[in-house]
Structure formats: C-alpha cells, structure tokens
Amino acid sequence: MTRTVFHMRNVLVTIGILTAGIGIVYFAAEFIDQISPWSRMASLALLAVMCTALGRHFEAEEADSELVDREGWRWLRVPTALYVLGLVAALGAIIVFLGLEDLSRLVKAAIAIALGLGIVVVGARRFDEPSADG
Amino acid sequence: MASERGGFSALQVAILAGALLVVVVGADVALNRTISLQVEQADDWQTIGQIPRERSDVRHHDTLIEVNRSDEVDVRIVVDNQHLATFEASYDIRHHTERIASGPLAADRLGVSEERFTVTGDTLLPDSPEEGWDRSRPVRVDLRLTVDGNSADAWLDVEEVPR
Structure with a gap:
C-alpha cells in the first residue's frame, strides 16, 4: 500500500499543532495585557516547559512520526513541532522578562546571560545527542 | 510512565x-480585577487611584507629579490591567485651574454605561490665590474616579519643575 501524507493521524496532529500555535500567539498578543508582567513571564515559561516536555514524551514514545513523508520534510515530526512551539513560548517569556520594569537593566541582562549559559551547559551535558536512526 | x-x-x-x-x-x-486611574510622569504611568472590581473598598495612592507651567498631563483608565482610555488633563498653574476631559471609553468591557463612568477633578487652591501660586508649595489636584457607585479618590501634587 502506498503511503500518503494525508491520513487521519497526520491531519489531526497538524490541526492540533496549528491550533496550539495560534493559541500561543493569541495568548501573547491579545490576552496577555490583562495579567501582570510577572504572570505573563511565568505563563509563557510554563507554556514552554509544557510544550518541550510533551515533545520529550513523544520523542521517547514514537519510532516513526514524521508528518510529511517527503524528502526535505522528514524533520517535521511531532516532537520537533512541539519543540518549536516551546521555543516560541520561551522566546516570548524572555522578551517579557526583558521588558519587566521591576528589575534594573543590568540585573535583567545578567540573569538572561547566566540563564542562557546555564541552559546550554545543562542541555549539552544531561541530554544525549539523538542517534542517527532517529 | x-x-x-x-x-x-x-x-x-x-x-x-x-x-x-x-x-x-x-x-x-x-x-487584578481592578479599575485604576493612572497619570503619566516621565514617560511612565503611575497608579494614583484604584477600585477593586468586586469590592467597595478603595485604595488610595498619592504621587508627586512635576509639570511645567501650563503643561498637560495625561490621565488614563486601566481596567484589569488593560488600558482602555486616556483622559486629557491640563493644569493651568498660573490661574489655578485644571480641566479633565473624558475620552472614548470601551464601556462594554466594564459592563457599565458610559454615563456611569466619570472622572472629575478639583483643584485645591493655595491659601491666597490673589498672590499667585506659591512656587515653593505644590498645588494639589483632587481626582475622583467613579464607576457604578464605587469611587476612588486620588490626588496629584502638581509642582513646577525648576528650570
């Protein structure tokens, strides 16, 4: 049987990821003004944690999860899409953090740099590089 | 798992x-279900009066705002941390008068009609108006924000910036 791109699993996953992505953008653009700056940062950071943890979960669960079975598109897997959503949310959290008025610019810059370097060190040391067979 | x-x-x-x-x-x-009255000072907004949306008690804030003579001050309304309307306020220091004009307001977000939402101001004049404004003393402007019977009283101490 020939494999097709448009089967129920891929369609549902794509719709879910698009809906979640639109929801994050809507949350960041429209709703976020109604909560305090610290809650904005915390909520976007929690969104990032939630998406990346789900990506990690599906990465461990699924053996073959590409959404588009075409050359050049095989990187687009369920975990990758969730990681991208997490990346968008994390960037939003960082932007909100840098816009906080309760902290001085020096403190914000120092925290951002230290946090970034810490994430690099922890990520490189604790998480293994994925194997070539996926 | x-x-x-x-x-x-x-x-x-x-x-x-x-x-x-x-x-x-x-x-x-x-x-944060509040209605706040904020005033602009040095490109920053300061809350000078706040009404909790679901309680009748009122929290007061006072602030010292420095303006130039006959300068204009922007006063704005923030509902649930969301800026809804800016009210233009001007203070004529020489004549001890001030004016607050209401601006367009998204009353539907408040759930109240625009008529029930008012901002009024009153300048507390110096002791001797005919002597002119004593520049060593700030002029106090009392503001009252009323929404649905709940009022927040706030005040601005308007002081001339030394040139």
Missing part, C-alpha cells in the same frame, strides 16, 4: 506545567 532516574516523567512534567499555568493565570486575573 516513570522516568529511568525515578523522577517525574516528561508527560507528568507537561501536565504539572499545564496545571500551574492555569493556576497562575487564573489567580492573576482574579486578583
């Missing part, structure tokens, strides 16, 4: 983060 190291699994972390997200946003929205 437990992780190999005995901690939380990725799915548990995701569920925990989602639950925390709901708690953080829900608590913030619940705690």
Whole structure:
C-alpha cells in the first residue's frame, strides 16, 4: 500500500499543532495585557516547559512520526513541532522578562546571560545527542 | 510512565506545567480585577487611584507629579490591567485651574454605561490665590474616579519643575 501524507493521524496532529500555535500567539498578543508582567513571564515559561516536555514524551514514545513523508520534510515530526512551539513560548517569556520594569537593566541582562549559559551547559551535558536512526 | 532516574516523567512534567499555568493565570486575573486611574510622569504611568472590581473598598495612592507651567498631563483608565482610555488633563498653574476631559471609553468591557463612568477633578487652591501660586508649595489636584457607585479618590501634587 502506498503511503500518503494525508491520513487521519497526520491531519489531526497538524490541526492540533496549528491550533496550539495560534493559541500561543493569541495568548501573547491579545490576552496577555490583562495579567501582570510577572504572570505573563511565568505563563509563557510554563507554556514552554509544557510544550518541550510533551515533545520529550513523544520523542521517547514514537519510532516513526514524521508528518510529511517527503524528502526535505522528514524533520517535521511531532516532537520537533512541539519543540518549536516551546521555543516560541520561551522566546516570548524572555522578551517579557526583558521588558519587566521591576528589575534594573543590568540585573535583567545578567540573569538572561547566566540563564542562557546555564541552559546550554545543562542541555549539552544531561541530554544525549539523538542517534542517527532517529 | 516513570522516568529511568525515578523522577517525574516528561508527560507528568507537561501536565504539572499545564496545571500551574492555569493556576497562575487564573489567580492573576482574579486578583487584578481592578479599575485604576493612572497619570503619566516621565514617560511612565503611575497608579494614583484604584477600585477593586468586586469590592467597595478603595485604595488610595498619592504621587508627586512635576509639570511645567501650563503643561498637560495625561490621565488614563486601566481596567484589569488593560488600558482602555486616556483622559486629557491640563493644569493651568498660573490661574489655578485644571480641566479633565473624558475620552472614548470601551464601556462594554466594564459592563457599565458610559454615563456611569466619570472622572472629575478639583483643584485645591493655595491659601491666597490673589498672590499667585506659591512656587515653593505644590498645588494639589483632587481626582475622583467613579464607576457604578464605587469611587476612588486620588490626588496629584502638581509642582513646577525648576528650570
């Protein structure tokens, strides 16, 4: 049987990821003004944690999860899409953090740099590089 | 699914983060249901009066605002941390008068009609108006924000910036 791109699993996953992505953008653009700056940062950071943890979960669960079975598109897997959503949310959290008025610019810059370097060190040391067979 | 190291699994972390997200946003929205009166000073907005949306008590804030003579001050209304309307306020220091003009307001967001939403101001004149403004003393401007019977009284101490 020939494999097709448009089967129920891929369609549902794509719709879910698009809906979640639109929801994050809507949350960041429209709703976020109604909560305090610290809650904005915390909520976007929690969104990032939630998406990346789900990506990690599906990465461990699924053996073959590409959404588009075409050359050049095989990187687009369920975990990758969730990681991208997490990346968008994390960037939003960082932007909100840098816009906080309760902290001085020096403190914000120092925290951002230290946090970034810490994430690099922890990520490189604790998480293994994925194997070539996926 | 437990992780190999005995901690939380990725799915548990995701569920925990989602639950925390709901708690953080829900608590913030619940705690910040306020109507605030803010005034602009040095490109920053300061809250000078605030009404909790669901309580009748009023919190007061006072602030010292420095303006030039006959300068204009922007006063704005913030509902649930969301800026809705800017009210133009001008203070004629020489004649001890001030004016607050109401601007367009998204009354539907408040759930009240625009007629029930007022901002009024009154300048407390110096002791001897005919002597002119004593520049060593700030002029106090009392403001009252009223929404649906709840009022927030705030005041501005308007002081001339030394040139």
